[in-house]
Amino acid sequence: MILEKSAILHHEAISPECFKMTLACDPSYISAVPGQFIMMHIPDGESPLLPRPFSIHRVKVSGQGDVKIQILYRVVGAMTRKMMRIREGEMVRMVGPLGRGFVLPKGACRLMIVAGGIGVAPLIFLLETMLKNGMDPKSCDFFLGAKGQEELLCREELTEMGVKLHVTTDDGSAGDHCLVTYPVQELAQTFPPDIIYACGPEAMLRCVVQMARLMSAPCQISIEALMACGIGACLGCAVEGKMKDRYLHVCSDGPVFDAETLGWD
Ligand SMILES: Cc1cc2nc3c(=O)[nH]c(=O)nc-3n(C[C@H](O)[C@H](O)[C@H](O)COP(=O)(O)OP(=O)(O)OC[C@H]3O[C@@H](n4cnc5c(N)ncnc54)[C@H](O)[C@@H]3O)c2cc1C
Numbered sequence: 566m567i568l569e570k571s572a573i574l575h576h577e578a579i580s581p582e583c584f585k586m587t588l589a590c591d592p593s594y595i596s597a598v599p600g601q602f603i604m605m606h607i608p609d610g611e612s613p614l615l616p617r618p619f620s621i622h623r624v625k626v627s628g629q630g631d632v633k634i635q636i637l638y639r640v641v642g643a644m645t646r647k648m649m650r651i652r653e654g655e656m657v658r659m660v661g662p663l664g665r666g667f668v669l670p671k672g673a674c675r676l677m678i679v680a681g682g683i684g685v686a687p688l689i690f691l692l693e694t695m696l697k698n699g700m701d702p703k704s705c706d707f708f709l710g711a712k713g714q715e716e717l718l719c720r721e722e723l724t725e726m727g728v729k730l731h732v733t734t735d736d737g738s739a740g741d742h743c744l745v746t747y748p749v750q751e752l753a754q755t756f757p758p759d760i761i762y763a764c765g766p767e768a769m770l771r772c773v774v775q776m777a778r779l780m781s782a783p784c785q786i787s788i789e790a791l792m793a794c795g796i797g798a799c800l801g802c803a804v805e806g807k808m809k810d811r812y813l814h815v816c817s818d819g820p821v822f823d824a825e826t827l828g829w830d
């Protein structure tokens with residue numbers, strides 16, 4: 566875990582509400598695991614005092630060996646409104662890589678990845694890592710869902726990666742007109758997966774977890790919670806564990822959990 570001042574190398578809007586930010590970072594990020602996150606703070610004296618968590622979307626190494634990370638974020642409140650105005654060359658404070666990430670499958674298997682909205686951010690890093698490890702892209706059904714076409718992120722990258730891509734929107738403006746969980750259920754009934762990975766809104770995740778249980782398929786989900794410290798110190802990100810008398814902390818026990826360790830009935 567490194568606390569550093571980091572320069573914004575590139576910053577672009579990828580939809581009216583979503584941005585991609587590339588940041589210079591410590592070389593140790595080369596060992597970051599998909600699903601891990603950073604805590605970011607803008608040291609301008611005006612931005613929210615508490616840093617905010619963002620998943621690592623990609624780790625890149627330049628020809629000169631410099632390491633950089635990308636985050637993908639949606640503008641929802643005070644901090645993200647500040648972030649969208651940051652220009653290339655300006656500095657932010659960040660701590661990372663933090664938390665526990667996804668556990669990669671051992672050997673060849675049939676997998677499903679389910680992304681809802683901005684939840685696609687860590688799943689691109691996951692998919693890229695698995696492809697680098699030699700996974701056949703055709704062994705992966707990737708379900709990409711969003712409210713509408715404008716919120717549908719990373720569609721082109723996913724097409725280029727060669728996975729079997731299933732696109733849905735709630736309003737029917739792109740892909741199939743349904744919730745993203747609908748094609749997951751349809752396909753899983755005929756071709757049950759060996760493992761499911763998911764990130765997105767809680768309602769979507771709860772539905773995916775129910776389906777995984779019915780199929781007895783292992784399921785790893787990345788969940789969100791309000792975070793103040795990101796390192797297990799403030800206990801503000803507690804969620805109920807399977808053992809109802811035990812709380813888990815999203816920042817240090819997660820944010821990626823085996824669904825069966827959570828108290829989600
Ligand atoms: C591990 C982790 C990884 C994340 N990765 C990403 C990412 O890659 N891209 C991205 O856009 N966002 C991500 N988020 C969510 C992101 O941290 C929040 O959107 C951000 O903190 C909002 O800050 P803000 O000051 O702009 O909004 P605020 O003013 O703090 O909040 C605006 C609204 O969003 C709600 N909210 C804020 N944070 C959360 C949260 N964590 N969970 C549920 N509701 C929340 C608030 O209750 C409020 O209604 C992640 C969250 C976690 C915990």
Ligand code: FES
Pocket residue numbers: 791792793794795796797798799800801802803814815816817
């Ligand atoms: S955010 Fe402080 S303990 Fe998790």
